[in-house]
Amino acid sequence: MEEKLLQEAYEKSKDYLYEDSLRFNLLSIIEKDRDEAHVHSKVIYSLLSQNWGKKDKETFLTLFLKEIGIGEEIIYNEKWEVSREKAFDLDTIKGRLDFEIKSKDYIYIIEMKIDAGDQPEQLMRYQKFAKEQHKKYKIFYLTLDGHNASKKSIGEEENLEENEKVEYINISFKEEILNWLGNCLKLVEGKENKSACVNQYIASINKILGEKDTKIKDNILKSVENIKNAISLYGELNDELQVTLENFMSLLKEKLKTRIGNEIIYYKKYVKNYYNYTLDKIPQDYPGLYIVLDKNKSNNSNYYKFVLKLELAPELIGCLGFIKNDSDEKETIPFVSFSKVKKDSSGLYNRCLKKIENLEVEDKLSDNNRAYWYYIKNSKGEIINFKDISLSNKTLLSLMDEETLKEEAKNIATYISNEIVKNMEI
Structure with missing residues (x-):
């Protein structure tokens, strides 16, 4: 019954694709419509940076500033500069701004999230950076639906001073971005190529939001019985993926143990209930497997381990950072901030940061104040997204095949051993 329902869904979806649906946009075709870092960031930056309007005062940028609540008396009296992926490194904080819109007197910072989780104290660091610029500032948190940032991002603790609390504004693709793009269309009315570009992006966003893409559901789920079957099938898929994930991580641990002599920290409970809990909430720390690359020579209160x-x-990534030595088994082991390790154990910090600087990986290392990270891909060079439970996520579903799972675990373990662990040795 399950296979029949899946096949029916697939055949119905093929029929639907012949219609002029939201799925027919370039980002969906190349399977990049959820890629925030390499696609959405570049598209939005390009639109904000181009003067595609008429020869008057309105531009895509002025329309955007209006949409997020900036007054006209500010917009038209300032000269604006837009930056993307702007890195900053002050004495005590570092980070990378998704978007920065600034003038002589104002600075607006935008943090964008589609699938990626929040980084530790991310918005708190942005606020500290903004205050250092000595300008009037606002921080915007852009998500698909306009939800709040996690406590992990804003560093929300009871003992925070009032001036340390993060003030930010929620904006969403569903409201502000789509409203803005609709106004942009009016600005380029009659300009075929520019209008087509904006319309393609609108279709891509609506496809992600899924609000207008309901015809498949209507065709497939015509009865209460089919709805029950679909829910049951989804639950069974969750259970099967949970087993697959546990087997994958356990096998990866075993493959690594046979190839390297390093200490490995991993307990099965780290991924327990991943598909029943982690997908519904943004965790403070994502689960994973830790490979110890270096550590303090003496065991004391400031005993740290440098780990991969x-x-x-939810994508499989490699994170390089420091953890506190702790014999207790926890759900996850949080990274310690670089500034604290540098203060407590400068020798270990300097030694390990030098290793990171000398490390060469396919994708550029990204960093926050607790870890450097990059994607770890499968044998086909694909990112493995464990959160995307859909028939289109063939990269994840392929791991349900026992032989494929074994082969991918072996390939990743070999890569980690030869390209990372070996090259991180002094």
Whole structure:
């Protein structure tokens, strides 16, 4: 019954694709419509940076500033500069701004999230950076639906001073971005190519939101019985993926143990209930497997370990950072901030940061104040997203095949051993 329902869904979806649906946009065709870092960031930056309007005062940028609530008396009296992926490194904080819109007197910072989770104290660091610029500032948190940032991002603790609390504004693709793009269309009315570009992006966003893409559901789920079957099938898929994930991580641990002599920290409970809990909430720390690369020579209160964490965030990524030595088994082991390790154990910090600087990986290392990270891909060079439970996520579903799972675990373990662990040795 399950296979029949899946096949029916697939055949119905093929029929639907012949219609002029939201799925027919370039980002969906190349399977990049959820890629925030390499696609959405570049598209939005390009639109904000181009003067595609008429020869008057309105541009895509002025329309955007209006949409997020900036007054006209500010917009038209300032000269604006837009930056993307702007890195900053102050004495005590570092980070990378998704978007920065600034003028002589104002600075607006935008943090964008589609699938990626929040980084530790991310918005708190942005606020500290903004205050250092000595300008009037606002921080915007852009998500699909306009939800709040996690406590992990804003560093929300009871003992925070009032001036340390993060003030930010929620904006969403569903409201502000789609409203803005609709106004942009009016600005380029009659310009075929520019209008087509904006319309393609609108279709891509609506496809992600899924609000207008309901015809498949209507065709497939025509009865209460089919709805029950679909829910049951989804639950069974969750259970099967949970077993697959546990087997994958356990096998990865065993393959690594046979190839390297390093200490490995991993307990099966780290990924327990991943598909029943982690997908519904943004965890404070994602689960993973830790490979110890270096550590303090003496065991004391400031005893740290430098690790490579294979993290389910929800994509499989490698994180290089420091953890506190702790014999207790926890759900996850949080990274310690670089500034604290530098203060407590400068020798270990300097030694390990030098290793990171000398490390060469396919994708550029990204960093926050607790870890450097990059994607760990499968044998086909694909990112493995453990959160995307859909028939289109063939990269994840392929791991349900026992032989494929074994082969991918072996390939990743070999890569980690030869390209990372070996090259991180002094």
